[in-house]
Amino acid sequence: MAVLNGSALSETLLGTILDDMIYGEAGDDLIRGGAGADTIDGGDGADTIDGGDGNDRMVGGAGNDVFDGRKDDDYIDGGDGYDKLIGGAGNDSLFGGGGRDYLDSGDGDDVIYAGDGDDGFTNEIDPATGLLTTEAVSGGNGNDIIYGEGGNDRLKGQWGDDRVYGGLGDDSVDGGDGDNYLEGNEGNDIIDAEGGRDTLIGGAGDDHIESGGGDDWGDGGDGDDVLTGETGNDTLIGGAGNDLLDGGAGNGTLDGGAGADYLIGRDDHDVLTGGDGADTLIGNAGNDHLYGQSDSGGNDAGDQISAGAGSDYVQGNAGNDTLDGGDGSDRVNGGADDDKITGGAGNDTINGNRGDDRIDADDGNDFVRGGQGADTMRGSDGDDVLLGDLGADVMWGGTGVDTLTGGGDADIFSFAKGDATFSSAGAGATDTISDFANGTDHIRLGIGVPGTVLQGQAFADLASAATAAGQMLQPLGDAAGVAALRVGQDVFVFYEAQSQMEAIRLDGLADPSLIDTSDFV
Numbered sequence: 370m371a372v373l374n375g376s377a378l379s380e381t382l383l384g385t386i387l388d389d390m391i392y393g394e395a396g397d398d399l400i401r402g403g404a405g406a407d408t409i410d411g412g413d414g415a416d417t418i419d420g421g422d423g424n425d426r427m428v429g430g431a432g433n434d435v436f437d438g439r440k441d442d443d444y445i446d447g448g449d450g451y452d453k454l455i456g457g458a459g460n461d462s463l464f465g466g467g468g469r470d471y472l473d474s475g476d477g478d479d480v481i482y483a484g485d486g487d488d489g490f491t492n493e494i495d496p497a498t499g500l501l502t503t504e505a506v507s508g509g510n511g512n513d514i515i516y517g518e519g520g521n522d523r524l525k526g527q528w529g530d531d532r533v534y535g536g537l538g539d540d541s542v543d544g545g546d547g548d549n550y551l552e553g554n555e556g557n558d559i560i561d562a563e564g565g566r567d568t569l570i571g572g573a574g575d576d577h578i579e580s581g582g583g584d585d586w587g588d589g590g591d592g593d594d595v596l597t598g599e600t601g602n603d604t605l606i607g608g609a610g611n612d613l614l615d616g617g618a619g620n621g622t623l624d625g626g627a628g629a630d631y632l633i634g635r636d637d638h639d640v641l642t643g644g645d646g647a648d649t650l651i652g653n654a655g656n657d658h659l660y661g662q663s664d665s666g667g668n669d670a671g672d673q674i675s676a677g678a679g680s681d682y683v684q685g686n687a688g689n690d691t692l693d694g695g696d697g698s699d700r701v702n703g704g705a706d707d708d709k710i711t712g713g714a715g716n717d718t719i720n721g722n723r724g725d726d727r728i729d730a731d732d733g734n735d736f737v738r739g740g741q742g743a744d745t746m747r748g749s750d751g752d753d754v755l756l757g758d759l760g761a762d763v764m765w766g767g768t769g770v771d772t773l774t775g776g777g778d779a780d781i782f783s784f785a786k787g788d789a790t791f792s793s794a795g796a797g798a799t800d801t802i803s804d805f806a807n808g809t810d811h812i813r814l815g816i817g818v819p820g821t822v823l824q825g826q827a828f829a830d831l832a833s834a835a836t837a838a839g840q841m842l843q844p845l846g847d848a849a850g851v852a853a854l855r856v857g858q859d860v861f862v863f864y865e866a867q868s869q870m871e872a873i874r875l876d877g878l879a880d881p882s883l884i885d886t887s888d889f890v
């Protein structure tokens with residue numbers, strides 16, 4: 370074994386094939402360890418240290434040092450100063466120390482500690498282009514562990530299944546290829562997964578997280594984060610803060626967590642959960658599941674949910690929510706509180722649940738249930754079924770052959786011109802109120818109905834129907850233009866809407882004489 374001691378001058382110190390101990394002391398030294406397991410201390414000054422073959426231990430000390438571990442398993446500590454550490458082949462341990470360092474572990478399963486300072490931003494001239502480039506703390510080949518520690522670091526795992534930790538500061542963390550674990554920790558970090566099946570953790574701070582081509586799992590943590598999925602089936606969690614989550618292509622699972630979050634499902638079949646706070650959820654294409662709030666409860670702020678195209682499931686949960694099923698045959702549930710619900714195109718199933726809800730079924734043959742509360746429900750152009758359930762509800766079936774059931778309490782059934790056109794087809798061709806309770810429920814004919822007396826062809830049609838049924842026409846006193854009549858086993862309310870005969874069937878009412886002016890509003 371050789372022991373070489375430098376001086377305060379700038380010297381060249383060359384080791385042997387044995388296990389050498391080399392001390393550069395002060396000065397800008399060039400030190401080569403050669404073969405063997407060498408121990409090298411550059412000391413003060415801007416030193417260039419080449420470990421050579423063998424498992425070497427190299428320490429830079431003060432000054433801006435350059436290290437090259439070459440082969441085998443090396444330990445390199447840059448110390449203070451702006452250092453450049455290259456591990457080379459083998460399973461190396463690199464410590465940047467104080468200062469703004471550049472670290473490249475090379476091949477092998479390496480461990481990198483960037484240390485204090487803004488590491489990974491060494492500027493070099495690219496010989497191919499002549500341009501100034503910014504290099505990163507790089508893991509190289511192998512399954513590496515990289516710690517950014519203090520400072521604003523730029524860290525890249527490169528190839529292999531790496532674990533990269535940003536540490537303090539605003540870090541840039543890139544996993545490279547492989548199935549990686551990437552964690553920004555504190556600070557406003559940028560985390561990029563690239564290829565592989567990765568786990569991405571933002572930690573505290575306002576982070577930007579982008580998944581790669583695999584099925585990735587991302588958690589923004591505290592702060593106002595941006596999480597973006599790519600082509601895989603990604604799981605994105607916003608955590609605390611006002612977050613933006615974009616599922617990208619693939620079947621994404623998005624959870625906004627606490628805060629006022631904005632979630633976008635994009636194409637394919639996504640699951641979106643807003644969590645606590647006033648959230649906005651956009652399903653877009655695909656058969657999506659959208660939940661306004663997590664089952665754990667908490668903040669009951671209202672959510673904005675638009676399911677988009679596809680056969681979607683929408684759950685508002687707590688809060689005064691605005692829900693839109695969009696195109697497709699959707700299932701929409703309002704949850705607690707006072708919701709505004711639109712079914713959109715398609716044959717939808719809508720349940721207002723609790724609260725005083727406003728429900729518009731829109732196009733299609735829809736089933737609408739108001740649930741508890743004083744609900745306002747509007748059908749569509751299709752053949753709809755409206756069920757008020759508990760509470761004093763207002764229902765309008767729209768055009769088509771609709772069935773309206775008020776449920777408990779005093780309900781109002783509204784009709785406009787063309788909603789209940791009378792036809793020789795009989796009971797199956799007009800609207801039905803299945804549980805009309807005279808003296809409690811009311812019928813509203815004021816939407817587009819002039820209120821004139823039955824006359825002309827309308828009266829002739831009504832008289833013909835009465836004659837055919839063997840019943841007498843029973844006018845409603847001063848309720849001009851309206852009459853109640855039994856046709857077979859059914860009781861109908863007839864009215865004229867702009868010279869067009871309209872009829873409403875009242876199920877469960879045996880005697881038309883029970884209908885009088887007090888039943889109309």
